[in-house]
Amino acid sequence: MDLNTLYRTVIMDHYKNPKNKGLKNTDPYHLVHLTNPSCGDDMRVEIVVENGRVIDVRQDGKGCSICLSSASVMSELLIGKTVEEAKDIIQSFYSMVKGEELPDEDKLEEAIAYKGVRDFPARIKCATLAWKCVERAIDEVEHHE
Ligand code: ZN
Numbered sequence: 001m002d003l004n005t006l007y008r009t010v011i012m013d014h015y016k017n018p019k020n021k022g023l024k025n026t027d028p029y030h031l032v033h034l035t036n037p038s039c040g041d042d043m044r045v046e047i048v049v050e051n052g053r054v055i056d057v058r059q060d061g062k063g064c065s066i067c068l069s070s071a072s073v074m075s076e077l078l079i080g081k082t083v084e085e086a087k088d089i090i091q092s093f094y095s096m097v098k099g100e101e102l103p104d105e106d107k108l109e110e111a112i113a114y115k116g117v118r119d120f121p122a123r124i125k126c127a128t129l130a131w132k133c134v135e136r137a138i139d140e141v142e143h144h145e
Contacts, residue, residue, distance in 0.1 A: 010073070010113035015065040020075035023060050030144075032137040036125045041067040045075075045133035049141045054078050054086050059130055066114070066123050071130030073110050083138055090135050097124050 023031065029046040036043075041063030048056040057075040061068060074093075078086045093111055096102055099118035117127045 004116065007113040007116060010110050011065060011069045014069035014072035014110075018059070018068060018072040020056075020058050020072065020079070021060055023058050029056070029058065030137050030141050032133040032140070034129055034133050034136070036063070036067065036129045038122065039064055039067065039126050041126055041129050043067065043071060043129045043133055045071065045130055045137055047078075047134060047137045047141065049083060049138065052084075053082050054080065054138070057134065059133075061130070063129070064126050066117065066126040067129050070111075070114060070127045071133075073113070074130050074134060077109055077111055078134060083142065086134070086138060090131050093131055094128060097127050 023029070023044060023046050028048050030048070031044060031046045033044045035041065041061065043061035043063065044059065046058040047054055057079050059071040059075050061071060077089060081089065089107055092102055092108055093114070096105070096108060096115055097117045105112055114127045117123050
């Protein structure tokens with residue numbers, strides 16, 4: 001199996017069997033809703049931060065396979081991370097899809113599957129929508145505390 005096939009498999013697996021899907025709509029979950037009009041993606045992400053750590057991430061949305069699978073990958077990757085680690089991973093993900101060289105790709109784990117998005121600029125917003133949601137959610141929670 002070549003690398004591109006492996007990446008496609010990760011994306012399709014998360015698209016068909018999304019992790020952490022479905023919102024709680026209750027305290028202490030903090031919700032951020034963002035859309036990507038260029039593709040029609042509509043994403044909601046909820047997080048819980050406790051003692052500087054992301055203890056839960058929920059996601060739900062409508063859209064293309066890149067957007068929806070990326071939300072699933074993001075949720076799995078960020079649960080359990082400290083806020084600082086999560087912010088670092090989010091920025092690394094943005095750098096990767098923009099085609100920048102990363103000193104340490106390993107921390108992106110399965111999210112590496114979206115590396116090919118850099119060759120399709122129109123899909124960058126699809127791949128990053130859920131990440132923009134969680135980034136804003138972390139920011140809002142931090143400024144609330
Ligand atoms: Zn999309």
